[in-house]
Amino acid sequence: MIRRNQRMRREYLYTKSLEGTERALFEKKRRIRQALEEGKPIPTELRNEEHELRRQIDLEDQERQGAAVPKSFVDNEYATGTIREPKILLTTSRDPSAPLIQFVKELKVVFPNSQRINRGGQVLSAIVESCRSHDITDLILVHEHRGQPDGLVISHLPQGPTAYFGLLNVVTRHDIKDRKTMGKMSEAYPHLILDNFSTKIGERTATILKHLFPVPKPDSKRIITFANRDDYISFRHHVYEKPGGPKSIDLKEVGPRFEMRLYKLTLGTMEQNEAPCEFELRPYINTAKKQRTLGA
Numbered sequence: 001m002i003r004r005n006q007r008m009r010r011e012y013l014y015t016k017s018l019e020g021t022e023r024a025l026f027e028k029k030r031r032i033r034q035a036l037e038e039g040k041p042i043p044t045e046l047r048n049e050e051h052e053l054r055r056q057i058d059l060e061d062q063e064r065q066g067a068a069v070p071k072s073f074v075d076n077e078y079a080t081g082t083i084r085e086p087k088i089l090l091t092t093s094r095d096p097s098a099p100l101i102q103f104v105k106e107l108k109v110v111f112p113n114s115q116r117i118n119r120g121g122q123v124l125s126a127i128v129e130s131c132r133s134h135d136i137t138d139l140i141l142v143h144e145h146r147g148q149p150d151g152l153v154i155s156h157l158p159q160g161p162t163a164y165f166g167l168l169n170v171v172t173r174h175d176i177k178d179r180k181t182m183g184k185m186s187e188a189y190p191h192l193i194l195d196n197f198s199t200k201i202g203e204r205t206a207t208i209l210k211h212l213f214p215v216p217k218p219d220s221k222r223i224i225t226f227a228n229r230d231d232y233i234s235f236r237h238h239v240y241e242k243p244g245g246p247k248s249i250d251l252k253e254v255g256p257r258f259e260m261r262l263y264k265l266t267l268g269t270m271e272q273n274e275a276p277c278e279f280e281l282r283p284y285i286n287t288a289k290k291q292r293t294l295g296a
Contacts (some may be wrong), residue, residue: 202294
């Protein structure tokens with residue numbers, strides 16, 4: 001089992017390293033093709049490679065009409081996402097407080113096909129290995145600071161990626177005082193709204209989030225929203241009814257609600273400290289306020 005995991009890990013990293021090379025080659029051929037179609041001169045930096053690139057373009061045109069977009073590495077990581085439903089394991093940091101346990105219990109209902117375990121004294125490597133042997137697709141770890149949930153780690157199995165989020169303004173169903181306006185918690189598969197994930201890292205984050213949920217039925221009346229504003233992702237959970245026909249919609253918030261901020265994205269599982277880092281938030285550089293990591 002250990003040798004098999006090591007071999008799969010090497011294949012994972014090798015395939016990821018090829019993605020950048022294939023995408024750069026695709027971009028060069030696209031620029032050559034565009035210059036030929038518009039009758040413009042070949043870009044200066046591509047003239048030394050023009051002969052070989054044009055030969056490859058001619059071969060592609062003979063095989064198929066137009067050059068295909070190179071296959072993304074995400075297609076390999078989530079290749080089984082459309083075949084089987086996600087299976088999620090939820091756990092906490094050691095010695096969790098009562099508010100953290102309550103929050104994780106509500107997350108268990110938010111994510112379909114999920115189960116919660118008490119962390120106890122188990123180490124991360126043992127938990128991840130147990131998840132792999134039981135075909136768990138995603139492991140979610142929730143952290144806290146002085147009784148307030150402040151961190152969420154989502155690790156896709158068996159090889160990654162792992163996304164690290166900070167949590168802000170967490171409000172659980174238990175904290176909402178006006179129970180009359182609050183909808184009932186439904187366990188139907190929800191429809192997803194992913195708003196403003198337009199950059200490359202944003203699309204990557206949206207892919208990680210959407211593969212936590214199975215495909216819903218068309219008549220499902222449960223909606224989960226991930227809305228990105230200034231790199232803060234707002235999570236909202238609603239149910240709706242149509243009491244007066246299709247033109248009247250009664251929308252009720254179910255809870256919980258919180259904000260997330262991505263601060264790290266790695267190409268391994270959460271117990272692999274040496275995993276390559278794909279993205280890391282650097283808030284203290286001079287241009288940090290101008291940058292938009294996830295979307296416009």
